Amino acid sequence: MTSAGRTATNSEATGSATLTASMGTRQDSGGDECPFCLIAAGRTDTEVLLSDDELLCFCDVKPGVAHHYLVVTAMHIDSCKALRREHVALVERMVAMGRSVLEKNKVNMNDVSRMGFHLPPFTSVPHLHLHALSPASTMCVKSQLRYGPRSHWFITVISILLSGFSHPLVAK
Ligand SMILES: [Zn+2]
Ligand SMILES: [Zn+2]
Numbered sequence: 001m002t003s004a005g006r007t008a009t010n011s012e013a014t015g016s017a018t019l020t021a022s023m024g025t026r027q028d029s030g031g032d033e034c035p036f037c038l039i040a041a042g043r044t045d046t047e048v049l050l051s052d053d054e055l056l057c058f059c060d061v062k063p064g065v066a067h068h069y070l071v072v073t074a075m076h077i078d079s080c081k082a083l084r085r086e087h088v089a090l091v092e093r094m095v096a097m098g099r100s101v102l103e104k105n106k107v108n109m110n111d112v113s114r115m116g117f118h119l120p121p122f123t124s125v126p127h128l129h130l131h132a133l134s135p136a137s138t139m140c141v142k143s144q145l146r147y148g149p150r151s152h153w154f155i156t157v158i159s160i161l162l163s164g165f166s167h168p169l170v171a172k
Contacts, residue, residue: 034126036125037076037127039056040056040074049104050097050100050101054073054075054090055071055093056071056072057069058072064133064139064140064143064147065136065139065143066138067105067132067134069098070131070132071098071129073090076127078128079117079120080119081120098113099113099132101132108135111134111135112135112137113135114136114154115131115132116157117160118154131147
Protein backbone atom coordinates (compact mmCIF):
# COMPACT_ATOMS: atom_id res chain seq x y z
CA MET A 1 0.00 0.00 0.00
CA THR A 2 1.41 3.31 -0.95
CA SER A 3 0.39 6.81 -0.22
CA ALA A 4 -0.21 7.51 -3.89
CA GLY A 5 -3.65 8.90 -4.41
CA ARG A 6 -3.82 10.19 -0.88
CA THR A 7 -4.12 13.92 -1.02
CA ALA A 8 -4.10 16.71 1.46
CA THR A 9 -6.99 16.67 3.89
CA ASN A 10 -8.54 19.69 2.26
CA SER A 11 -8.83 17.94 -1.08
CA GLU A 12 -12.53 17.35 -0.57
CA ALA A 13 -13.08 21.07 -0.58
CA THR A 14 -11.21 21.58 -3.80
CA GLY A 15 -12.66 18.86 -5.96
CA SER A 16 -13.43 15.20 -6.08
CA ALA A 17 -11.27 14.18 -8.99
CA THR A 18 -8.69 12.62 -6.73
CA LEU A 19 -11.18 10.95 -4.40
CA THR A 20 -11.98 8.05 -6.65
CA ALA A 21 -8.29 7.42 -7.07
CA SER A 22 -7.97 6.89 -3.35
CA MET A 23 -11.04 4.70 -3.05
CA GLY A 24 -10.54 1.03 -2.60
CA THR A 25 -7.01 1.32 -1.42
CA ARG A 26 -6.59 0.62 2.23
CA GLN A 27 -4.94 3.59 3.81
CA ASP A 28 -3.35 2.13 6.87
CA SER A 29 -2.75 5.50 8.36
CA GLY A 30 -4.83 7.92 6.30
CA GLY A 31 -2.04 10.26 7.24
CA ASP A 32 -1.01 10.86 10.81
CA GLU A 33 -3.27 13.84 10.88
CA CYS A 34 -6.52 11.89 10.43
CA PRO A 35 -8.03 11.47 13.90
CA PHE A 36 -10.47 8.73 12.86
CA CYS A 37 -7.71 6.63 11.32
CA LEU A 38 -5.87 6.94 14.63
CA ILE A 39 -8.95 5.73 16.50
CA ALA A 40 -9.38 2.86 14.02
CA ALA A 41 -5.76 1.92 14.58
CA GLY A 42 -6.31 1.84 18.34
CA ARG A 43 -3.84 4.66 18.85
CA THR A 44 -6.11 6.86 20.97
CA ASP A 45 -7.91 6.29 24.25
CA THR A 46 -11.28 6.83 22.58
CA GLU A 47 -13.69 4.19 23.81
CA VAL A 48 -14.84 2.09 20.86
CA LEU A 49 -18.41 1.03 21.52
CA LEU A 50 -18.87 -1.41 18.66
CA SER A 51 -16.59 -2.65 15.94
CA ASP A 52 -16.15 -5.27 13.27
CA ASP A 53 -13.70 -5.84 10.45
CA GLU A 54 -14.73 -2.77 8.49
CA LEU A 55 -16.54 -0.41 10.87
CA LEU A 56 -16.26 1.06 14.33
CA CYS A 57 -18.45 3.23 16.47
CA PHE A 58 -17.76 5.74 19.24
CA CYS A 59 -19.32 8.82 20.84
CA ASP A 60 -19.20 12.18 19.08
CA VAL A 61 -16.89 14.43 21.09
CA LYS A 62 -19.35 17.32 20.75
CA PRO A 63 -22.75 15.67 21.10
CA GLY A 64 -25.63 17.52 19.47
CA VAL A 65 -28.23 15.62 21.51
CA ALA A 66 -28.22 13.20 24.44
CA HIS A 67 -27.23 10.28 22.22
CA HIS A 68 -24.83 11.12 19.43
CA TYR A 69 -22.64 8.42 17.94
CA LEU A 70 -20.38 8.19 14.94
CA VAL A 71 -19.95 5.11 12.78
CA VAL A 72 -16.76 5.28 10.76
CA THR A 73 -15.06 3.04 8.26
CA ALA A 74 -11.83 1.42 9.42
CA MET A 75 -10.51 2.11 5.94
CA HIS A 76 -9.97 5.76 5.12
CA ILE A 77 -12.68 7.13 2.81
CA ASP A 78 -12.68 10.89 2.47
CA SER A 79 -16.39 11.64 2.58
CA CYS A 80 -19.81 10.69 1.27
CA LYS A 81 -18.83 12.32 -2.02
CA ALA A 82 -16.58 9.33 -2.63
CA LEU A 83 -19.47 6.89 -2.27
CA ARG A 84 -20.62 5.03 -5.35
CA ARG A 85 -23.27 2.45 -6.06
CA GLU A 86 -21.02 -0.35 -4.92
CA HIS A 87 -21.05 1.19 -1.46
CA VAL A 88 -24.80 0.77 -0.89
CA ALA A 89 -24.24 -2.34 1.21
CA LEU A 90 -21.49 -0.60 3.17
CA VAL A 91 -23.78 2.33 3.99
CA GLU A 92 -26.49 -0.12 5.02
CA ARG A 93 -24.03 -1.81 7.37
CA MET A 94 -23.10 1.60 8.78
CA VAL A 95 -26.79 2.27 9.45
CA ALA A 96 -27.18 -1.16 11.05
CA MET A 97 -24.30 -0.41 13.40
CA GLY A 98 -25.82 3.02 14.13
CA ARG A 99 -29.09 1.33 15.08
CA SER A 100 -27.25 -1.24 17.18
CA VAL A 101 -25.43 1.38 19.21
CA LEU A 102 -28.65 3.31 19.79
CA GLU A 103 -30.39 0.14 20.92
CA LYS A 104 -27.43 -0.89 23.06
CA ASN A 105 -27.60 2.44 24.84
CA LYS A 106 -31.27 1.97 25.53
CA VAL A 107 -32.41 4.76 23.27
CA ASN A 108 -36.17 4.66 22.90
CA MET A 109 -36.45 3.66 19.26
CA ASN A 110 -39.85 5.32 19.09
CA ASP A 111 -38.06 8.63 19.35
CA VAL A 112 -37.09 9.96 15.99
CA SER A 113 -33.46 9.30 15.25
CA ARG A 114 -31.49 10.95 12.51
CA MET A 115 -28.67 9.34 10.62
CA GLY A 116 -26.68 11.00 7.94
CA PHE A 117 -23.49 12.37 6.51
CA HIS A 118 -22.12 15.87 6.25
CA LEU A 119 -21.24 17.22 2.87
CA PRO A 120 -17.79 18.59 2.25
CA PRO A 121 -16.58 21.17 3.03
CA PHE A 122 -18.75 20.99 6.15
CA THR A 123 -17.21 17.79 7.41
CA SER A 124 -15.40 18.41 10.68
CA VAL A 125 -13.17 15.42 10.03
CA PRO A 126 -12.49 14.41 6.42
CA HIS A 127 -12.99 10.69 7.04
CA LEU A 128 -16.35 9.12 6.22
CA HIS A 129 -18.53 9.06 9.33
CA LEU A 130 -22.21 8.45 9.82
CA HIS A 131 -23.86 10.53 12.53
CA ALA A 132 -26.52 8.70 14.54
CA LEU A 133 -28.49 11.07 16.77
CA SER A 134 -31.46 10.57 19.05
CA PRO A 135 -33.85 11.88 20.13
CA ALA A 136 -33.98 14.31 17.23
CA SER A 137 -36.85 16.22 18.84
CA THR A 138 -34.53 17.62 21.50
CA MET A 139 -32.01 19.19 19.14
CA CYS A 140 -31.23 22.80 19.99
CA VAL A 141 -31.17 25.45 17.28
CA LYS A 142 -27.45 25.06 16.79
CA SER A 143 -27.74 21.29 16.45
CA GLN A 144 -30.68 21.73 14.07
CA LEU A 145 -28.43 23.77 11.82
CA ARG A 146 -25.87 21.01 11.74
CA TYR A 147 -28.05 17.91 11.76
CA GLY A 148 -31.65 19.01 11.25
CA PRO A 149 -33.99 18.31 8.32
CA ARG A 150 -33.42 21.76 6.88
CA SER A 151 -29.67 21.68 7.06
CA HIS A 152 -28.23 21.85 3.57
CA TRP A 153 -25.04 20.18 4.72
CA PHE A 154 -26.54 17.10 6.26
CA ILE A 155 -27.85 14.46 3.93
CA THR A 156 -29.68 11.55 5.42
CA VAL A 157 -29.04 7.96 4.61
CA ILE A 158 -32.56 7.67 3.26
CA SER A 159 -31.96 10.38 0.70
CA ILE A 160 -28.58 9.00 -0.27
CA LEU A 161 -29.91 5.45 -0.69
CA LEU A 162 -33.02 6.55 -2.54
CA SER A 163 -30.93 8.56 -4.91
CA GLY A 164 -28.90 5.48 -5.75
CA PHE A 165 -25.85 7.58 -5.01
CA SER A 166 -26.70 9.96 -7.78
CA HIS A 167 -27.68 12.70 -5.37
CA PRO A 168 -26.96 15.97 -7.17
CA LEU A 169 -24.80 17.05 -4.27
CA VAL A 170 -22.99 13.77 -4.07
CA ALA A 171 -22.35 13.16 -7.74
CA LYS A 172 -19.40 15.40 -8.49
ZN1 LIG B 1 -8.95 8.62 8.10
ZN1 LIG C 1 -19.97 15.14 10.51
